Amino acid sequence: MNRVEGRVKVTGLATYAAEYPAEGVTYAYPVQSRIAKGRIKRIDGGEALAMPGVLAVLSSEDPPRLGEEAQGDLALFQSRDVAYRGQIVAAAVADTYENARAAADAIVVEYEQDLHDVTLRADHPNLYQPETVNPGYPCDTVKGDVEAGLDAAETGIDVTYTTPVQHNNPMEPHAALALWDTEDRLLVYDTAQGASASRDLIAKTLGLPREEVRVVSRHVGGGFGSKGTTRPQAVLAALAARAVGRPVKAVLTRQQMFDVTGYRTPTIQRLRLGADAEGRLTALEHVAYEQSSTLVEFAEQTATPSRVMYATPALRTAHRLVRLDVATPSWMRAPGECPGMYALESAMDELAYAAGIDPIELRVINDPEVEPESGLPFSSRNLVACLREGARRFHWDRRDPEPARLRDGEWLIGTGVAASTYPSRRRPSKAVVTMREGDFLVQIAAADIGTGARTALTRIAAEALGVAPDRVHVELGDSDLPDAPLAGGSMGTASWGSAVVRACEGLKVNGTVGRADTTEEVKRDAELARHAFGAQFAEVRVNSVTGELRVSRLLGVFAAGHIVDARLARSQFIGGMTMGMGMALMEETFTDEEFGGFLRRDLAQYHVPACADVTDIEAVWLDEEDGELNPMGSKGIGEIGIVGTAAAIGNAVYHATGHRVRDLPITPPKIIDLMF
Amino acid sequence: MKTFDYARAESPSDAVRRCGPGAMYLGGGTNLVDLMRLGVARPDHLVDVSRLPLDAIEEAGDRLRVGAAVRNSDLAADPLVRSRYPMLARAVLSGASGQVRNMATVAGNLLQRTRCPYFQDVSRPCNKREPGSGCPAIEGDHTNLAILGTSHACVATHPSDMAVALAALGAEVHVTGPGGDRIVPIPGLHRLPGDAPERDTVLEPGDLITAVELPAPPPGASLYRKVRERASFAFALVSIAAVLDVRDGVVAGCRIALGGVAHAPWRAERAEQVLIGGPATGEAFLTAAEAELEQARPLPRNAFKLPLARNLIVRTLEELAS
Numbered sequence: 001m002n003r004v005e006g007r008v009k010v011t012g013l014a015t016y017a018a019e020y021p022a023e024g025v026t027y028a029y030p031v032q033s034r035i036a037k038g039r040i041k042r043i044d045g046g047e048a049l050a051m052p053g054v055l056a057v058l059s060s061e062d063p064p065r066l067g068e069e070a071q072g073d074l075a076l077f078q079s080r081d082v083a084y085r086g087q088i089v090a091a092a093v094a095d096t097y098e099n100a101r102a103a104a105d106a107i108v109v110e111y112e113q114d115l116h117d118v119t120l121r122a123d124h125p126n127l128y129q130p131e132t133v134n135p136g137y138p139c140d141t142v143k144g145d146v147e148a149g150l151d152a153a154e155t156g157i158d159v160t161y162t163t164p165v166q167h168n169n170p171m172e173p174h175a176a177l178a179l180w181d182t183e184d185r186l187l188v189y190d191t192a193q194g195a196s197a198s199r200d201l202i203a204k205t206l207g208l209p210r211e212e213v214r215v216v217s218r219h220v221g222g223g224f225g226s227k228g229t230t231r232p233q234a235v236l237a238a239l240a241a242r243a244v245g246r247p248v249k250a251v252l253t254r255q256q257m258f259d260v261t262g263y264r265t266p267t268i269q270r271l272r273l274g275a276d277a278e279g280r281l282t283a284l285e286h287v288a289y290e291q292s293s294t295l296v297e298f299a300e301q302t303a304t305p306s307r308v309m310y311a312t313p314a315l316r317t318a319h320r321l322v323r324l325d326v327a328t329p330s331w332m333r334a335p336g337e338c339p340g341m342y343a344l345e346s347a348m349d350e351l352a353y354a355a356g357i358d359p360i361e362l363r364v365i366n367d368p369e370v371e372p373e374s375g376l377p378f379s380s381r382n383l384v385a386c387l388r389e390g391a392r393r394f395h396w397d398r399r400d401p402e403p404a405r406l407r408d409g410e411w412l413i414g415t416g417v418a419a420s421t422y423p424s425r426r427r428p429s430k431a432v433v434t435m436r437e438g439d440f441l442v443q444i445a446a447a448d449i450g451t452g453a454r455t456a457l458t459r460i461a462a463e464a465l466g467v468a469p470d471r472v473h474v475e476l477g478d479s480d481l482p483d484a485p486l487a488g489g490s491m492g493t494a495s496w497g498s499a500v501v502r503a504c505e506g507l508k509v510n511g512t513v514g515r516a517d518t519t520e521e522v523k524r525d526a527e528l529a530r531h532a533f534g535a536q537f538a539e540v541r542v543n544s545v546t547g548e549l550r551v552s553r554l555l556g557v558f559a560a561g562h563i564v565d566a567r568l569a570r571s572q573f574i575g576g577m578t579m580g581m582g583m584a585l586m587e588e589t590f591t592d593e594e595f596g597g598f599l600r601r602d603l604a605q606y607h608v609p610a611c612a613d614v615t616d617i618e619a620v621w622l623d624e625e626d627g628e629l630n631p632m633g634s635k636g637i638g639e640i641g642i643v644g645t646a647a648a649i650g651n652a653v654y655h656a657t658g659h660r661v662r663d664l665p666i667t668p669p670k671i672i673d674l675m676f
Numbered sequence: 677m678k679t680f681d682y683a684r685a686e687s688p689s690d691a692v693r694r695c696g697p698g699a700m701y702l703g704g705g706t707n708l709v710d711l712m713r714l715g716v717a718r719p720d721h722l723v724d725v726s727r728l729p730l731d732a733i734e735e736a737g738d739r740l741r742v743g744a745a746v747r748n749s750d751l752a753a754d755p756l757v758r759s760r761y762p763m764l765a766r767a768v769l770s771g772a773s774g775q776v777r778n779m780a781t782v783a784g785n786l787l788q789r790t791r792c793p794y795f796q797d798v799s800r801p802c803n804k805r806e807p808g809s810g811c812p813a814i815e816g817d818h819t820n821l822a823i824l825g826t827s828h829a830c831v832a833t834h835p836s837d838m839a840v841a842l843a844a845l846g847a848e849v850h851v852t853g854p855g856g857d858r859i860v861p862i863p864g865l866h867r868l869p870g871d872a873p874e875r876d877t878v879l880e881p882g883d884l885i886t887a888v889e890l891p892a893p894p895p896g897a898s899l900y901r902k903v904r905e906r907a908s909f910a911f912a913l914v915s916i917a918a919v920l921d922v923r924d925g926v927v928a929g930c931r932i933a934l935g936g937v938a939h940a941p942w943r944a945e946r947a948e949q950v951l952i953g954g955p956a957t958g959e960a961f962l963t964a965a966e967a968e969l970e971q972a973r974p975l976p977r978n979a980f981k982l983p984l985a986r987n988l989i990v991r992t993l994e995e996l997a998s
Contacts, residue, residue, distance in 0.1 A: 034799055102678065105715070255714075255797075410991070545987045546903040547980075586905055590793070590817045595800055599793040599817050604911075612907035667905055668913055669819065669980035676983035 001469060001565055003455045005219070005448070014219040017189040018175035022247035025177070026055055028240040029100035030232070030250070031090035031107050032259060033082045036116035036596020037325040040080045040089060044108040048092050053099035055244040057107060059090035064239045067207025072296040072328060073260060074205045074235045082111065083295045084118075084327045085597030086259030088232050093240045093248060116325040116596045120291045122160070122268045127289065127320040133301040134335060135489070141307060141373050144314030146272070149283025153274025155355040161271070161343040162663045165589040165598065166264040167606060168332050170449075172221025173254060174261050178237035179247035185212045186241075190234045192217040193227045194486020196445045199479035201230040206238060218477040220449040224579075225331030226261045227449065228488040233260075258601035262330025263589065265290040265300050267339045271347035279357040279365045281312035286344060288319050293328040297321070300329065301336030305421055305643075306344050307373035308531055310366040315373060325596060331488065333579060334639035337422050338646075342583070342664065345418035345647030350660065353401075359417050359651070360387050360396065371529035379528045379628035382559035383419055386535040389622060390417070390557040394537040404658035411541040413552075414656025418647035420534035424561065424635035425491050428519035430482035431499035433461065433507045440465060442474045442503070445481040446496040451638060452568035453492055459565055460497045460632060464504035482515075490532075490636025493564060494629065498522070501631040528628055532635040534558035536577065536644045540652035547671035551581055551649060556619045561626050561635035569637055573619030576641020582608040583642070584649035586665050678715075684724040688852050688886055694723045695882045701725045703745065703784030706776050711789065715798045716805060726781060730886055733757065738892035744783035744850075744885045748838070749774070751782060761890060763898035763917055767841035770902045773909045783885035786839055786849070786865065789876060790832035790939075791911055793817050803829045804873040811873075814975060820911065823974040823981045824938040830873030831975065833936055834866055835911045840935035841900055843943050844917035847890050853883035862888075863933075866940030873939070896921025896929055897996045903936075903984060912936035914984045920996035922956040932993075937972075937985060944968040947989065956997040958990065965989035 008014040045057030058064060060077045070078065076088060092103035130139050150156050177189040186208065192198035195215045203210040215234075220227060233250040240248040252261065268289040274282040288302035303317035332338070352359035367384050370377050391397065399415055400406070406413040431444040442461045448454045454474045462469040475481060485495045499516045506514025539553035556577050563569045586607035590599040600606050619641070626633055646664060654660045659674040682702075685691030695701060698720035702708060705726075711717035730743035733754050740756055751757060752768040772780065789795065794802045794813050801809035813821055813831050821831040842862045849860045865877050879885075902915040914936045921929035930951045932944040947968035954960050965986045974982050 032799075098679070545991045546984060548903055548905075550907060592800075592812075592816060594812055594816055599797070601797075604791065605793060607906050607910060610906050610908040610910075612909075668903065668984070669978075672980040672984055676987070 001455055001459055001567065003452055004458050004474070005454055016172055016219050016221055017177060017191045017217065018249060018251045020177050020189045022177060022179055025247045025249055026093055026095055026244055027097040027100040028091050028093045028236050028248050028250040029097070029104040030088040030236060030256065031104045031109060032256070033085055033087040033089050035082055035111045035113045036085040036118060038082050038111050038113040040082060041110040041112050043090050045090070048103040048106040051099065051103045051106060053095035054092060054103045055095065056093040056240065057090065058093070058239060058243060064243065065207070067204055070205040073232050074230060076232060076235050076239060083293055084325055085595060086327060088236065088260060091236055091240065093244050118324050118326050118591050118596050119593055120266050120268065120289065120322060120324065122289045124322045127322045130297060130299040130319065130321050133299040133304065133319050137301050137304055139299070140318040142316045143373060146283045146285045146314045146316045149314035150272060150274040153282045154277045155351065156272070156274040157347060157350050157354055158272045159347055159350055159662060161269045161346055163267045163339045163342060164664060165266050165591060166332060166583065166587045167258055167589050168224040168226035168262070169603065169606065169608065170222030170224055170226060173252050173257055174227065174231050174233050175249070175251040176234040176237040177247060177249045178234070178241040180241065185214055186238055187214045187216065188234055188238060189216050191220055191227050192230065193220065193223045193447050193449055193488055195447065195477055195479040196483045197486045198230050198234070202234055202238065205235055215479040216477060217447060220447060223449040223487065224333045225335065225488065228331045228486055231261045254603065255601040258589065258598050259327060262332070263327065264332035264335070264339065265292070265329035267302050269302065269343035271343055273347055273351045275351055275355050279355050279362050281310055281366050283314040284310060284312045285316040286340070288340065290319065290321055291324050291326060291329065292321055293326055294323050296328045298329045302340040305337050305340045308371055308421055308529070309344060309419065311368035311372055333576065334422060334643050337639065337643045341421065341643045342646040345644055346650050346662070349416065349647070349651040349654065358401065360391055363387060363419055374529060376527060376529040379530045380624055380626040381531065381533060382622055382624055383533040383535065385622055386533055386557040386559050390535040390537050390555055393557070394555050403655050410543050410545045412544055412656040413539065413541055414652045414654065415537065415539045416648045416651025416655055417535060417537050418644040418651060420536055420558065420640050420644035422490055422532050422636065422640035422643055424494065424530040424532050424629060425489060426494040426498055426522055426630055427485040427491055428517070428522045429484045429495045429499035430517045431496065431503040432482050433500065433503040433514045435507065435512045439471045439473060440467065442472060442500055443481045444476055444496055444499060445479055445484040446476040446492060447487040448476060449487050451487065451572060452565070453487065453496070456493050456564050456568055457496060457500055461500050461504055464501045465508065490638040490640065492638065494634055494636055497632045497634065498630045526628060530629060532558065532560035532637065532640050534640055534644065536648040538648040538652040540649055540656050542653060542656045542671060544675065547668035547675065549585055549653065549666060549668065549671065551613065552615060554581065554617045556641060558619065558621045558637070558640060559624045560621060560637050560640060561624050561629055562633035563621055564632060564634050569621065570619055572637045573641040574617050576639065577617060577619065577645050578609050578614055580642040580645020581613065581649065583664060584646035584666055586667070588665050678718045680719050680722055682722045682724065685728060688728060688884055691723050691725050691728065691884050692853055692882055695884070699723055701884060703781035704747065704779035706780045707784065707788040714796055716796060725884065736889070740890040742782055742888045742890065744781060744887055746782045748777035748780045748782070748785060752777070760893045761845065763900045763919070764838070764841040764845065767837040767900040767917060770900065771837040782888055785836050786885065787877065788836060791835050792821060792832045795832060804832055807874045818975045819977045820913065821978055822938045823972040823978055824942050825868040825940070826973055827869045827871065827873070829871055830869035830939065832869065832873065832939055834938070834940055836941065837902060837912060837915060837935060839866070839941040840915055840933045841917040842888065843933035843941035844919055844931045845890055845894070847888050849885055850887040850889060851879065851883050852886050853880060855880065863940060863943045869939045894919050894921070894929060894931060899992050899996055901988065901992055903988060914981055914988055916988050916992050918992045918996060920993055922997055925956055927951045927954055927956050932989060934985060937981060944989070958994055961990045961993040
């Protein structure tokens with residue numbers, strides 16, 4: 001199905017948060033900390049206030065009133081402490097963006113600087129065990145005796161992988177326009193992945209009842225998690241609007257996005273695996289080291305996929321965290337699964353080579369009957385079918401397993417495989433469907449962040465109602481619509497679609513309107529292990545002269561329940577796989593150990609794949625019927641595409657060169673260091 | 677962003693007259709406007725020279741004169757450039773993106789500034805941006821920075837691809853300015869950092885590049901090859917422009933320039949001297965490459981550029997010899 005909002009997007013008529021007009025609008029521009037740790041002694045906005053067009057200076061000199069529960073980066077100007085370099089410590093508000101920026105430059109901030117520590121190390125003395133990891137999983141799990149399993153193993157590996165700081169980098173910068181509307185409510189046009197959640201968080205931060213806040217995010221230019229929670233620009237715009245009594249826009253620059261809109265924690269992951277002579281795992285241990293800020297604990301669930309993937313009598317997973325003088329890490333596409341599966345699936349490849357077993361067969365041999373850690377049955381699990389179908393399409397049987405055998409001139413060619421997985425969950429949602437002039441209006445505070453949610457919900461409603469899709473109109477992206485969860489955790493379509501189907505069923509009964517609230521339905525879901533699975537295959541070319549790497553083929557085969565819309569699904573899968581390619585080969589934000597904060601804060605320096613890098617990419621899926629998910633029988637597909645790609649590519653690099661790079665990204669300098 | 681005024685120059689002499697203290701010339705703006713947004717460049721006045729009648733590519737005997745305002749895309753697409761200087765067309769096309777090349781001018785390409793992360797971030801020290809403030813790149817993020825001709829004050833690289841090809845070809849830059857007209861050769865236009873990294877080139881305030889003149893194509897085969905992290909839209913880790921003229925197995929002529937390794941497009945004169953008059957063999961190419969790179973002073977994170985530059989020199993010459 002074509003995207004229902006396709007025309008307004010390509011003609012430029014789709015309005016994004018920063019583009020809404022507002023009478024008498026003004027602009028806020030933040031001042032960012034120049035130190036990574038310490039205290040603010042004094043902030044002098046005198047010169048700034050005297051500059052043309054300047055209306056206000058906001059800072060902790062005169063802390064604006066916030067709600068008691070305001071926390072982290074949203075508790076703007078409340079504390080004199082500096083937690084990281086780049087933190088927002090003041091702001092100027094002026095009649096134009098340029099005047100606001102010039103005034104922000106003129107605000108003088110004096111610091112009392114402390115020594116900072118911004119470097120994650122696996123032997124950091126301040127590592128600790130958080131109580132839980134996101135989104136509430138146990139931090140550590142142990143089943144069986146790992147040491148005994150490793151001792152008994154015929155083949156064992158003990159390897160450590162690292163992944164760097166990565167940034168989401170949606171095309172649309174984070175932006176907000178805040179104003180008090182005619183009903184004396186705060187209206188925020190925000191770049192949010194969920195209007196309901198954003199409204200609640202803004203209300204809590206400002207100490208307002210939620211009825212007095214409205215968040216509108218009709219079009220969002222990508223989020224990937226970075227817009228999954230309210231970011232400081234929304235609170236800044238609201239505080240500034242309150243201070244100057246006029247509408248205020250706060251639009252972040254690309255550089256500011258690197259500082260204050262979250263990032264994926266760097267990880268250090270140690271994997272110890274043992275297998276018997278037949279390749280059956282005797283033990284699996286996955287320990288992840290990661291960072292958070294001193295402001296808020298954010299514990300990425302990196303080792304959790306190892307609780308899901310393979311059968312083993314002994315399984316230990318653990319997370320250790322250290323609070324550094326850095327910005328708070330946050331959600332980035334497939335948090336946990338993405339970095340965790342890079343390490344696990346690379347380790348499985350290493351084990352396959354060590355044991356002399358084909359990497360696909362190793363995964364098949366260890367495919368579990370039930371979810372390894374929990375012991376729960378799977379609602380459906382078709383990893384083996386994905387591996388087999390991928391092997392067939394990729395001509396895996398023609399592959400010589402011996403590394404560094406295949407060459408085309410300067411180019412060494414190799415292939416690799418890795419598995420993908422992502423949880424299939426849903427959350428309670430409301431929705432209303434109304435008959436209007438023979439058509440059907442679906443209202444729900446869902447978010448379309450470029451994924452095609454409008455289109456998917458149109459199709460789901462049309463199918464539930466038994467009408468043509470052009471008779472269905474979906475209204476979303478507004479917190480005044482029926483409450484809905486955010487677009488995140490690959491739960492959007494499953495959650496919203498459930499409510500839309502129930503609302504449509506209601507309408508069919510009463511003829512004019514259907515209302516749904518799936519809270520009770522979701523509560524009654526049977527306790528099962530619900531996950532999507534997939535297999536990714538990569539062919540990589542590594543230049544033996546220059547160390548350059550190119551991915552010449554990428555194939556993903558997924559089993560993700562019923563696919564709601566083939567065209568949208570393909571975009572999600574190949575989008576995720578392309579991001580996985582970026583993770584494998586280029587994405588890296590450099591932490592500045594000397595000054596704190598990040599370097600390379602733009603898209604010229606933070607590389608993501610260009611079109612020329614994506615030459616042959618294919619995503620296919622297996623039909624999967626699973627009645628234990630939701631009325632559509634669908635599993636979320638927003639994130640699984642990125643899970644496993646980096647491992648497949650890294651494994652292909654090993655197959656091409658005979659060298660194992662265990663530190664992402666795999667760049668020409670690293671290849672050259674290994675080969676010369 | 678700092679307030680500035682803008683004027684469109686009527687002629688080269690009008691441009692020079694307008695370009696007083698605090699003024700900068702504006703060509704395609706693909707680098708300068710970025711730097712203004714970042715607060716790195718803070719001109720009071722912009723003198724727009726992009727519409728001066730300096731946009732022609734003309735034959736001058738066996739030489740080719742390229743106007744300073746010729747857009748990169750037009751330079752790369754020009755039939756004379758493509759047939760006589762394919763290495764130059766290839767170098768230009770390997771830079772930036774189609775959209776950027778449509779805007780960027782020849783003079784602007786030469787005068788673009790380093791993409792060192794510290795230079796581009798006004799919240800951090802940089803001797804090039806703020807003389808005497810220090811060079812954190814030496815201890816910090818210098819992966820993409822220089823290994824040749826560096827100083828204790830600066831390890832920046834010049835980012836241009838085009839300039840590397842021009843250095844190999846021995847192009848000349850025509851300059852007009854308050855001190856009159858003159859010709860500056862490439863290499864020679866771009867300085868090494870020394871104690872004054874704030875000066876990228878030998879140009880004086882108010883100097884305006886009006887044209888780049890290419891000498892007759894040197895005999896032999898030529899190549900431009902660029903090594904980068906992704907397939908498009910990335911600066912060179914190392915690049916090479918090379919011309920090799922082999923007669924009866926003997927190197928009669930050779931020109932090698934490297935990009936991504938120095939504060940200027942780096943003409944590998946030592947390598948050229950080693951090769952000229954000697955055999956065109958892989959062994960000789962390796963000896964030449966090593967002679968050139970002996971003077972390199974890599975830093976821990978960019979030491980990879982040494983084997984990379986060596987491999988690239990050897991492989992490119994081998995390809996040209998075959």
